[in-house]
Amino acid sequence: MRQAVKLNKRFKTEFINLARILDESDLQIIPWSHEELDLLSFHQTSKKSSGWINRIHTGLITSIYQxxxxxxxxxxxxxxxxxxxxxxxxSRHQFGYVFFKKHCELFVNDQLVGTLNHRGELAGPRKLRLILDVDPNRDGSKIIKILDREVALVNRLGETDLSFSRMLAWQDVKSTEEEILVLAICVLLNIMKAIKNPVLQSYFRT
Incomplete structure (x- = not known):
């Protein structure tokens, strides 16, 4: 993430517009810390959808304690x-995901972190070095790797699972940068469960 480049004006404007939509809600989010990665759930609340052509979905991701x-x-x-x-x-970070037809650009705090392909591989923005990979297991769970080191295991969630199910079976992040990358992937996987959009559903497939 040390080689991240700045967000261009067009996408920055779009992120500001989406942030303003969230500002219309009076719901508060709690401070986030490293230990709370283990408490992240698949559950969401306050989900809303509006519009038809340029459709908008909003919601809140919760911990296992809601x-x-x-x-x-x-x-x-x-x-x-x-x-x-x-x-x-x-409470500490802003994540932006810009989806093109063949890839997704990931931004953290207005900086381009890398490009995510449909196989779940995140390449850095400059030398296109593979920095993160999401590998599916046969049981439906997913392993998150950073520089070929396993850092987290995302549980498989069935349609009837309880809302307080933990999203991560385990995690072993070694730095703030790794924590941010794992969180960026987890929130994307979480939202994929709630929004049945064909572009979203095309990611993390092999």
């Missing part, structure tokens, strides 16, 4: 090279 840990706003764009934009914020 605490609000992240807000998100997802917007679809028709007749554009950019198909969808997802904006997520916790």
């Amino acid at each position: 605490e609000h840990v992240a807000q998100y706003c997802f917007r679809s764009y028709f007749f554009s090279a950019v198909t969808n934009i997802l904006y997520v914020r916790t």
